Amino acid sequence: xxxxxxxxxxxxxxxxxxxxxxxSLIRIIIGTGLLSHGAHLLLLTMGGLGGESPPVVAEGxxxxxxxxxxxxxxxxxxxxxxxxxxxxxLVVAYRxxxxxxxDNMELMKGTEDxx
Amino acid sequence: xxxxxxxxxxILAALFIPLLFxxxxxxxxxxxxxxxxxxxxxxxxxxxxxxxxxxSRMSQLQWIPSLDIAFIAYIDGxxxxxxxxxxxxxxxxxxxxxxYLDKYREQLHNFYVYLLMFMxxxxxxxxxxxLISLYLFWELTSISSFLLxxxxxxxxxxxxGALKSMIITVFGGLMMLxxxxxxxxxxxxxxxxELIAQAPExxxxxxxxxxxxxxxxxxxxxxxxxxxxxxxxxAMEAPTPxxxxxxxxxxVKAGLYLVARFTPIFAASGTWVWLVTGVxxxxxxxxxxxxxxxxxxxxxxxxxxxxxxxLIMSLLGASAAGFHVENAADTYFKYAGFAAIFHLINHxxxxxxxxxxxxxxxxxxxxxxxxxLGGLMSLMPISFTIAMIGSFSMAxxxxxxxxxxxxxxxxxxxxxxEFDMFQFETWGILxxxxxxxxxxxxxxxxxxxxxxxxxxxxxPEELPKPAHEAPIGMLLSPAFLAILVLVIFIIPNxxxxxxxxxxxxxxxxxxxxxxxxxxxxxxxxxxFNTELFxxxxxxAVGFLMFWTLAKWQKSYDLYPDTLTLNRxxxxxxxxxxxxxxxxxxLYMTGFIRSxxxxxxxxxxxxxxxxxxxxxxxxxxxxNLAPVGLYEIVIMIALLGSTLTxxxxxSRLTAIIALGAVGYSVALFFVIFRAPDLALTQxxxxxxxxxxxxxxxxxxxxxxRKEERMRFRLGNAVIAxxxxxxxxxxxxTAHAGKALPSISEFYKETVYTEAAGGNIVNVILVDYRGFDxxxxxxxxxIAGIGIITxxxxxxxxxxxxxxxx
Numbered sequence: 075x076x077x078x079x080x081x082x083x084x085x086x087x088x089x090x091x092x093x094x095x096x097x098s099l100i101r102i103i104i105g106t107g108l109l110s111h112g113a114h115l116l117l118l119t120m121g122g123l124g125g126e127s128p129p130v131v132a133e134g135x136x137x138x139x140x141x142x143x144x145x146x147x148x149x150x151x152x153x154x155x156x157x158x159x160x161x162x163x164l165v166v167a168y169r170x171x172x173x174x175x176x177d178n179m180e181l182m183k184g185t186e187d188x189x
Numbered sequence: 190x191x192x193x194x195x196x197x198x199x200i201l202a203a204l205f206i207p208l209l210f211x212x213x214x215x216x217x218x219x220x221x222x223x224x225x226x227x228x229x230x231x232x233x234x235x236x237x238x239x240x241x242x243x244x245s246r247m248s249q250l251q252w253i254p255s256l257d258i259a260f261i262a263y264i265d266g267x268x269x270x271x272x273x274x275x276x277x278x279x280x281x282x283x284x285x286x287x288x289y290l291d292k293y294r295e296q297l298h299n300f301y302v303y304l305l306m307f308m309x310x311x312x313x314x315x316x317x318x319x320l321i322s323l324y325l326f327w328e329l330t331s332i333s334s335f336l337l338x339x340x341x342x343x344x345x346x347x348x349x350g351a352l353k354s355m356i357i358t359v360f361g362g363l364m365m366l367x368x369x370x371x372x373x374x375x376x377x378x379x380x381x382x383e384l385i386a387q388a389p390e391x392x393x394x395x396x397x398x399x400x401x402x403x404x405x406x407x408x409x410x411x412x413x414x415x416x417x418x419x420x421x422x423x424a425m426e427a428p429t430p431x432x433x434x435x436x437x438x439x440x441v442k443a444g445l446y447l448v449a450r451f452t453p454i455f456a457a458s459g460t461w462v463w464l465v466t467g468v469x470x471x472x473x474x475x476x477x478x479x480x481x482x483x484x485x486x487x488x489x490x491x492x493x494x495x496x497x498x499x500l501i502m503s504l505l506g507a508s509a510a511g512f513h514v515e516n517a518a519d520t521y522f523k524y525a526g527f528a529a530i531f532h533l534i535n536h537x538x539x540x541x542x543x544x545x546x547x548x549x550x551x552x553x554x555x556x557x558x559x560x561x562l563g564g565l566m567s568l569m570p571i572s573f574t575i576a577m578i579g580s581f582s583m584a585x586x587x588x589x590x591x592x593x594x595x596x597x598x599x600x601x602x603x604x605x606x607e608f609d610m611f612q613f614e615t616w617g618i619l620x621x622x623x624x625x626x627x628x629x630x631x632x633x634x635x636x637x638x639x640x641x642x643x644x645x646x647x648x649p650e651e652l653p654k655p656a657h658e659a660p661i662g663m664l665l666s667p668a669f670l671a672i673l674v675l676v677i678f679i680i681p682n683x684x685x686x687x688x689x690x691x692x693x694x695x696x697x698x699x700x701x702x703x704x705x706x707x708x709x710x711x712x713x714x715x716x717f718n719t720e721l722f723x724x725x726x727x728x729a730v731g732f733l734m735f736w737t738l739a740k741w742q743k744s745y746d747l748y749p750d751t752l753t754l755n756r757x758x759x760x761x762x763x764x765x766x767x768x769x770x771x772x773x774x775l776y777m778t779g780f781i782r783s784x785x786x787x788x789x790x791x792x793x794x795x796x797x798x799x800x801x802x803x804x805x806x807x808x809x810x811x812n813l814a815p816v817g818l819y820e821i822v823i824m825i826a827l828l829g830s831t832l833t834x835x836x837x838x839s840r841l842t843a844i845i846a847l848g849a850v851g852y853s854v855a856l857f858f859v860i861f862r863a864p865d866l867a868l869t870q871x872x873x874x875x876x877x878x879x880x881x882x883x884x885x886x887x888x889x890x891x892x893r894k895e896e897r898m899r900f901r902l903g904n905a906v907i908a909x910x911x912x913x914x915x916x917x918x919x920x921t922a923h924a925g926k927a928l929p930s931i932s933e934f935y936k937e938t939v940y941t942e943a944a945g946g947n948i949v950n951v952i953l954v955d956y957r958g959f960d961x962x963x964x965x966x967x968x969x970i971a972g973i974g975i976i977t978x979x980x981x982x983x984x985x986x987x988x989x990x991x992x993x
Contacts, residue, residue, distance in 0.1 A: 075814040080919035082824055086850075088912025089831045091789055095782055095904040100888055104834060104847050107877070111854050116915065118861060120922040121932070123814040128862040129936070129948040137936045141862040143948035144932040149866055150953060151964050157873045158971035164884040165975045171888055179781055 079119045086112035099167045099177040106163060110156035114149045121145035192248040192262035195232065196312045199225050203305035210298035218297045219287035225305065226279035229312075233272045240269045240691050243703035252322070257379065263318035266691025266704060270530065271315035271439075271446055273688075274537050278438040279308055281666040285545055286430035288663035289552060300340060300428070307333035307435060314443050320369040320379045327365065327407070330440050331358040337435060338427040350423035353758065357420040358410050365407025365447075371400040372454075385453045385698065392457045401455050404447065405464055412444025414502060415472040418495040419754045425487040429548030432487060437494045437540040445498065445533060448505045449696045456512035456699065459611035465509065466605070466620070469502025474623050477630035481637060481738070482745040486547040486557040489638050490540070493583065496631060497536045500598060503624070504529035507601045510608050511700050518700045518708065521604040526700075527709040528597035530692045531685065535582065535590040535677060542670035543579040543638070546572050549663055550642060555653030559637075564647030569658045571668065573643045578671040584635035584731070585628065585724065590677035593711055599624065599720045625723055632731030637738065681711035786907060793910040796918065806917060809924030819860055827853035840885050848878040865949050 086108055093105030125141030171177050202225045210218045236246060243266075250260040264272065283304070290297060310333055313326030332355075339351030369379075375394045376384045384391070391397055408414075413421040424436050435441070448465055455461040473496045480492035508526035511517035549572050551557045554565065566573045578589060585595030602624040606617040649655060658664075677684055690704040701707050715721065734741075750756065776783070800806045830849035837843045851874035858867035935948055935956065945951035953961050 075816045075820060076923050077808070077810075077813065077920065078816060078820075078824065080916045080923070082827065083919050084912040084914075084916030085828060086831060086912075087915040088908045089835055090908075091911045092835065092904050092908035095785060095789075095907065097782065100840060100843075100885065104843055107847055108831065108834070108850065111850055112915070114854065114866075115857065116919050116922075118857075118863070119919050121930070122812065122923065123861050124812070125862050128864050130864075131940050131946040131948065137933070140936055140948065142930065142932050143935055143952060144930060146863045146866055146949045147952040147957065149863070150869055150949060151960065153866070153869050153873055154964060155967055157877060158968045160877060161880055162971045162974055164880060165978045168884050168887050169978045169981075177888060 075123050076119055079115060079123065083112050083116050083119065086115065097179045099170065099179060102179070103160065103163045103167060107156075107160055110152065110160075113156075114152055117145045117149050117152070191250070192246060192264060192316065193250040193260045195229060196260070196262055196316060197309055198229065199305040199308035199312070203302045206301045206305070207298040210301075214292070217287050217292045218301055219283055219290070222301045222305065223280060223283045223287070226276040226283060226308065230273060230276035230280055233269060233276060236264060236269055237687055240264065240266050241687050241704060243691070243694065243705065247318070258321050259319055260313075260322050261318040261380070262316040263382065264316060265695045266688075266693070267446070267449055267530075267695040268315050270534070270688050270692045271442070272312055274442075274534070275308060275311045275315070275439050278434060278537060278541055279304075281541065281669060282430045282434040282438075285433070285548070285663060285666040286428070288660055289430055289548055290428065296340075300337075303333050303336040303340070304431075304434075307337065307440070311439050311443065315446055318381050320373055320381065323381075324362070324366050324369055327411075327443065328359065328362050330435075330443060331355055331362060331411075334358070334424070334435050334440055337431045338424050340428055340431070341426070344426065346423075347426040350420075350426040354420040354424045356762075357417055361407045361410025361417065364403045364410075368400045368403030368407065371396040371403065375400065381450065388454045388457065391454060397458065398460055401458055401461055402464075404451060404455075405461075408444035408447040409468060410444070411447070412441050412498045412502065413472075413495045414444070414468050414499060415475050416754050418472065418476060419758055421495055422483075422488055422491040425485070425491050429487070429544060429551065432490075433541050433544035433548070437490070437544055438537040441494065441498055442501075442533065442537070445501050445505065445529075448502065449529070449692075452505065452509050452696050453698050456509035456697075462506055462509050462513075463611060464506070466503045466506030469499045469504070469506055470602075470620060470623050470627070472496065472499030473503060474499075474627035474630070477627050477634060479745075480634040481630065481742060484559050486550060486559055486562075486638065486642065487544070489559070489634055490543055490547055493631070493634055493638075494540060496627065497532075497540065497583070500624075500627070501529050501533050501536065503620075504532065504598060504601055505696070507605050508697055510605065510610075511697055513610050514608070518706065521600060521607075523700070523707070523709055524597050524604065525601035526693045526697045527685070527689060527707065528594055528601050530689045530696070531681075531711075532591075532594035532598065534684065534688060535594045535674075538670050538673045538677065539579040539582040539589075539591060542575055542667040542674070543583070545663075545667035545670070546576040546579065549659040549667070550656075552663070553654075553659050554656035556651075559641050561648060561651040562642045563645035564643070565656055566643040568647070568656050569643070571658060571664050573639075575664070575667045575671040576639045576643065578674050579667075580635040580639040582674045584632045585727065587713070588675070588678050590674050590681070593678065593681050593713075595628065596715070596720055596724065597711075599628075599723050603719055621723070625727065628723075628727045629731045629734065632727055633735045633738065636731070636735045640735075685709065685711055786903075789907050789911050793907070793914050796914050800917060800921075805925075806921055807924040808920050817860075820857075823853050823856045823860070827857075840888070841882075844878060844881045844885060847881070848874060851877065863949075865947070 090105045090107075090109035090112055093101045093108065096102065096105075121142035121144060126139040127135050127141070129140045129143035129146060167177065170182065174182060176182065202222070206218060206222065209221050239246065245263065245265040247261065247263045249262070252258050252260055283301075286300070286304075290300065307330060310326045310329035314323060314330060317323035317326060335351045335355040338354055339347050341347045372384060372391075373379050375391050375396050376387045378384060378387075410417040421436060421441065425432055427436065452461075476492045476496035476499060480489050480496065483489045483492060504525050507522075508529055511522045511526065514520060514522045517523060547557060549569070550562065550565070553569065554562065556562065582589035582591035585591050599621065602621040605620045608617055686704075690707040690709075693707050693709075694701045694704045776787070827850055830846040830853065833846035834843050834850070837846060851870065855867045855870035855874060858864075858870055935952055939945055939948045939951050943951045943955045945955065
């Protein structure tokens with residue numbers, strides 16, 4: 075399973091990078107969203123996908139049977155942060171479009187004498 | 190009192206200067222500053238008896254013990270002589286500046302802070318026994334010189350001159366540091382004294398010549414030797430007290446100090462003798478020749494300083510020749526070292542007074558342009574007397590100190606023709622010839638300086654203000670120096686015994702064991718020898734040429750401006766400016782995609798490179814979780830929706846597909862036994878999709894018209910590269926576990942330590958509570974940012990291009 079997941083992660087990253095490199099601001103934001111999904115799955119796969127029961131202490135479950143709680147804790151934090159970043163990006167894109175009338179990154183870079 | 194502390198005394202005193210300037214405004218700040226060099230000068234004078242007997246003083250302050258770096262103040266004859274020059278001339282210059290700089294109009298606190306900083310730096314240079322601290326102080330002199338030249342920072346020429354001097358001297362300083370590092374590698378010590386003791390072994394080392402050349406570059410840039418002298422004339426934009434102090438009496442002599450200090454190490458090398466003598470002598474001739482083209486009084490003095498520094502430099506080179514001559518202490522070869530130090534003292538004294546007179550003329554007549562000046566003799570009789578004494582000493586006329594050292598200079602240069610090593614037997618004859626020509630020009634510009642200013646016709650209509658004699662306070666310092674010029678002529682052997690011989694013993698330890706062994710007696714009359722006829726020739730030819738100066742001075746204009754070293758410097762600066770700009774334009778496109786391309790490319794290169802170099806790639810086929818039907822279904826959904834995003838033409842499809850990806854990930858979390866993640870992901874994904882829809886309502890359609898095929902192909906290559914890299918990272922990370930996971934600790938202690946059941950939650954709120962706190966802070970900041978951006982209305986629509 076881990077090997078298949080690794081390929082899936084690579085695919086997510088590829089799609090994310092492709093989108094991020096495009097000129098359209100919307101596609102860039104979607105790309106960052108995909109990138110965080112890829113990162114979350116990467117964290118989960120690193121820890122190993124085994125584990126018989128969720129990491130909640132329960133009667134009659136030995137310690138080795140729990141799924142690894144550490145990647146889960148990291149991912150939980152990462153989900154929340156990526157949500158904050160994505161929504162911030164969205165608002166920046168919205169404002170930029172309002173002010174500049176374009177979402178094309180090439181046109182946003184400004185001119186030579188504009189510092 | 191600790192000698193190291195005394196080095197830092199001026200800079201410590203500088204801390205109080207701004208306060209004194211602000212609070213005690215009615216008293217000129219200079220009076221307080223004057224105390225510092227005076228006290229130091231008196232203290233250093235008390236060391237004279239010890240040092241004159243051949244003793245030395247030392248004190249040490251640890252700085253970075255782990256790197257074996259310390260401040261070591263070591264005072265021998267050479268260091269003491271320089272220390273006394275620095276503090277003595279320093280005191281006179283501060284006294285002079287009190288009358289030169291107006292206490293109401295000038296930024297005195299800046300001026301004196303820089304000046305005191307310089308004093309510390311300079312004392313540090315001449316007393317440091319440790320190479321690294323010597324380098325530190327050396328660069329500090331460059332920095333304080335930069336600040337002082339740029340003191341009137343509103344003037345373009347000041348800033349230009351300051352930058353020029355800084356670039357050239359710091360370049361030399363860095364070269365010197367390289368030489369120091371090589372020396373310390375060769376000798377395995379940073380101490381100059383220990384290096385001197387090892388000198389015989391160092392000569393055969395591979396780095397020896399490299400270290401020699403690098404250190405000489407430092408000395409030549411600092412002491413304004415050809416071809417680096419071009420910064421010194423531009424440094425004349427500094428206030429005159431600074432020119433008198435830094436750019437004639439002390440800082441520019443740091444290069445001479447360095448050469449003198451390292452003579453015992455490098456004297457064995459023929460390269461050293463040739464370079465120091467040759468560059469010095471050529472500089473002496475070159476600068477004295479060009480001095481006559483100058484029309485600015487300080488410009489003349491600047492070129493004259495360069496020339497005189499070259500003279501002393503050549504003498505130091507000749508004194509290194511004494512290493513190769515048997516029984517040099519008993520032959521004519523003994524004169525070079527003595528003459529070098531003796532002329533160094535003479536030069537500091539007469540050039541200081543000449544600079545001060547130039548400042549007085551500037552102050553009282555309003556101009557330094559020699560074409561507008563003339564006939565000031567009757568208006569400024571005292572200044573004239575001082576200028577005459579200084580100039581005649583510089584020209585080498587009796588009865589002034591300069592006469593004595595100039596005679597010795599000629600003797601030393603004549604002696605070099607007898608030196609029969611390193612091809613001197615063939616080329617050595619050039620030395621006295623160049624020295625003679627240089628001396629003739631020195632004679633002419635000395636007369637040019639004093640008589641064009643003070644004799645001739647007075648032209649009051651050309652002067653910005655009516656000229657009159659300076660106030661007595663301003664005349665004090667130059668008059669004192671002029672008297673010293675006479676005193677040195679009257680008692681040369683006392684000066685020799687107390688100041689010169691101890692220094693000579695330090696420069697030429699291969700000839701003398703102690704100052705008493707320096708058997709040089711200064712005499713006024715040597716009989717009818719070659720030197721006398723050379724001197725008479727200088728006077729005759731010099732006088733004739735000065736008489737006819739007006740006729741041939743115009744021929745200087747024949748030399749094309751485009752071939753000067755200054756033009757070369759300007760071009761180099763211009764080209765490096767343009768070049769640096771072009772280079773950054775090359776990769777700083779202002780287009781964010783370019784930067785992302787750099788980052789992703791480097792990510793691929795570095796990660797894959799590490800994999801290849803360390804053979805780190807690993808794949809673990811054993812500890813795999815089983816593949817189930819659910820997993821396959823979710824995976825296909827995930828891949829399908831990702832592809833949909835990539836190829837969708839409408840924004841709505843893209844958003845919904847992104848939502849589908851998010852939900853698939855949530856389902857993965859369910860399958861892989863992460864209920865908390867699944868819950869959070871579901872909630873967040875729902876809100877995200879809503880937010881996207883809301884925002885996208887205002888945003889334009891996805892358009893891909895302007896994206897050309899090549900652009901997309903490039904993106905695809907990088908994207909696939911990153912994808913492959915991340916797959917390899919994921920596989921390797923799963924396969925290799927360098928350390929046991931900390932997870933086991935959490936699993937075992939979660940109930941006993943934290944009394945919680947849900948391990949993930951306990952980690953977040955208990956074990957890693959602070960992390961979660963900061964996570965909340967990030968959310969809060971993002972929230973504030975979002976609100977601000979929505980509420981913010983750009984009110985200054987019309988003013989947004991104001992910084993154009």
